[in-house]
Amino acid sequence: MSQTLPAWSEPFSADHRAALRRLAPLGDVAAIDRSWAFGTGDGDGAVVAIVDSGVEGDHPAVAGRLRASVRVELDGDRASVVPDEAVDAVGHGTACAGIILGRAPQAELLSIRVLGADNRGKGLAFATGLEWAIGQGASIVNLSLSSRSEALYATLHDLVDRAYFANVLLVCAANNVAVASYPSLFAGVVSVAAHDVRDPDVWFYNPRPPVEFGAYGLDVEVAWKDGGRIVATGNSFAAPHIAGHAARIRTAHPGATPFEVKAILAATATPPV
Amino acid sequence: MTGEPGSHDEPAPDDGLIPTLHAVALRVEAARRLAPAAGTAVLRSIVEATVVLFGAEAASIALHDPATDRLVFEVAAGERGEGVVGLAIDASQGVAGYAFSTGQPLALSDVARDARFGRATAEQTGYVPRSLIAVPLVDDEGVLGVLEVLDKRGDGGFDLHDIELATVFARQATVAIRSSRIERDTASLLRAVLLAADAVGPAGGDTAALDAIIATEIRTMDADSDDPLWALADQIALLRATDPGQLELVRDLLAVLVRRADHGRSSRGRG
Numbered sequence: 001m002s003q004t005l006p007a008w009s010e011p012f013s014a015d016h017r018a019a020l021r022r023l024a025p026l027g028d029v030a031a032i033d034r035s036w037a038f039g040t041g042d043g044d045g046a047v048v049a050i051v052d053s054g055v056e057g058d059h060p061a062v063a064g065r066l067r068a069s070v071r072v073e074l075d076g077d078r079a080s081v082v083p084d085e086a087v088d089a090v091g092h093g094t095a096c097a098g099i100i101l102g103r104a105p106q107a108e109l110l111s112i113r114v115l116g117a118d119n120r121g122k123g124l125a126f127a128t129g130l131e132w133a134i135g136q137g138a139s140i141v142n143l144s145l146s147s148r149s150e151a152l153y154a155t156l157h158d159l160v161d162r163a164y165f166a167n168v169l170l171v172c173a174a175n176n177v178a179v180a181s182y183p184s185l186f187a188g189v190v191s192v193a194a195h196d197v198r199d200p201d202v203w204f205y206n207p208r209p210p211v212e213f214g215a216y217g218l219d220v221e222v223a224w225k226d227g228g229r230i231v232a233t234g235n236s237f238a239a240p241h242i243a244g245h246a247a248r249i250r251t252a253h254p255g256a257t258p259f260e261v262k263a264i265l266a267a268t269a270t271p272p273v
Numbered sequence: 274m275t276g277e278p279g280s281h282d283e284p285a286p287d288d289g290l291i292p293t294l295h296a297v298a299l300r301v302e303a304a305r306r307l308a309p310a311a312g313t314a315v316l317r318s319i320v321e322a323t324v325v326l327f328g329a330e331a332a333s334i335a336l337h338d339p340a341t342d343r344l345v346f347e348v349a350a351g352e353r354g355e356g357v358v359g360l361a362i363d364a365s366q367g368v369a370g371y372a373f374s375t376g377q378p379l380a381l382s383d384v385a386r387d388a389r390f391g392r393a394t395a396e397q398t399g400y401v402p403r404s405l406i407a408v409p410l411v412d413d414e415g416v417l418g419v420l421e422v423l424d425k426r427g428d429g430g431f432d433l434h435d436i437e438l439a440t441v442f443a444r445q446a447t448v449a450i451r452s453s454r455i456e457r458d459t460a461s462l463l464r465a466v467l468l469a470a471d472a473v474g475p476a477g478g479d480t481a482a483l484d485a486i487i488a489t490e491i492r493t494m495d496a497d498s499d500d501p502l503w504a505l506a507d508q509i510a511l512l513r514a515t516d517p518g519q520l521e522l523v524r525d526l527l528a529v530l531v532r533r534a535d536h537g538r539s540s541r542g543r544g
Binding site: 053089090092115116144145146148150173175179180181194196217218219230231232233234235236 | 365366367368370371374375376377378379380381382383384411412413415416430431432433436
């Protein structure tokens with residue numbers, strides 16, 4: 001066996017440390033407040049992937065920001081990602097898109113449809129769609145759904161780690177139901193439930209996880225299917241609010257890593273009382 | 274069975290096993306015919322309690338039918354909700370389909386404001402709701418279906434507390450459905466019998482062989498045969514559904530019949 005340093009220590013050794021310099025460090029931070037966190041960040045340069053029921057490309061709320069639409073096709077236990085029309089089987093994905101663009105109007109969206117007659121929300125479709133989004137280098141992935149499949153536990157855990165190290169931020173709606181669901185329960189994602197304040201700029205940080213953030217998810221006026229609008233409630237509408245705020249942070253601080261974005265969200269959360 | 278190609282080293286399954294399996298299967302099938310009303314009764318009581326506690330216009334439970342991949346509305350409460358029973362919708366469409374496919378609860382208000390939303394479906398039921406909650410029926414083994422609550426009385430729509438409350442009811446419904454299905458799952462029971470009997474030769478836990486035996490047994494069970502056992506089971510099920518208080522009487526009658534049958538057998542010298 002080699003007696004050299006283990007690989008993890010090498011980057012920190014004196015003759016390798018120069019490579020640790022970052023292109024765009026967070027810089028001087030006198031105070032982490034919302035004006036520092038957001039600056040003029042409007043989502044420009046951020047690609048937000050929405051893994052959901054599809055996004056209606058010609059909905060006014062989507063405003064032409066949808067860059068691509070794909071869906072996951074299942075053939076037995078093989079899954080593939082194929083181009084899809086910019087339609088929404090339910091309205092939910094479009095609602096999320098509208099919420100994200102409401103916070104970060106210059107963000108670009110990717111729609112990955114994992115719900116519908118041809119894949120019916122199967123865990124494999126979900127994992128495949130998430131993997132594709134990470135591979136596309138999306139800045140943020142909005143997951144308003146989770147998988148209960150124990151068989152996918154390891155796969156999803158691995159994907160969450162992969163996203164983290166690929167600088168991709170995963171924002172997951174917490175599952176209301178008291179059963180394990182992945183990846184919303186994993187530490188490596190930003191998990192979001194709904195609070196009861198009707199204000200998109202109010203979010204809370206919970207120091208006692210597993211659900212770490214509370215955002216606007218009660219009576220949210222959202223875009224819906226067929227160019228419509230509706231008023232909706234649920235954790236799955238709180239998550240895109242955080243995703244939208246995260247997109248603004250990533251615009252203002254392009255070098256921020258996922259854990260830094262999470263820390264900034266926590267630091268700039270609304271005081272609870 | 275020995276000497277057949279491909280079976281060289283493995284002894285044949287015990288000859289007494291198949292009749293045993295048959296007897297077990299008959300009992301399970303009879304139990305299944307006796308049980309169904311109980312399952313629906315629990316679901317009905319849940320939707321009725323849901324309507325009362327929410328002060329809602331209607332509540333319903335739809336269960337997933339894997340064969341057709343549709344959600345079929347099984348029970349409903351509230352006068353205006355009755356029309357939905359029997360309706361089958363695509364498991365990936367609409368709000369119910371979303372809750373089912375994702376395991377995420379969802380509440381919508383001002384539904385009537387959007388002309389397109391669910392109108393086609395709701396019109397089949399003669400009722401277009403103003404607001405609704407769809408909550409998945411889910412446990413560790415998966416999603417069974419959806420609980421819907423329509424039109425909470427009063428001005429407000431459904432709020433987060435309502436979603437939590439609906440989730441509690443959904444959990445009760447899921448437990449009830451799951452336990453009644455376990456009783457009626459003939460394949461699981463047969464498999465348990467086989468494993469316990471350790472009957473599949475040295476192959477022991479060979480699940481492929483187990484599955485083959487179970488599949489054969491299920492195919493040979495003719496649930497619609499005119500064996501008087503089925504007729505009797507059906508009559509008892511009907512009685513239990515309509516008047517559970519009469520079951521004691523039925524049990525006493527059956528005990529008498531069994532004693533007489535035993536008497537008859539032994540007096541005829543049947544071996």
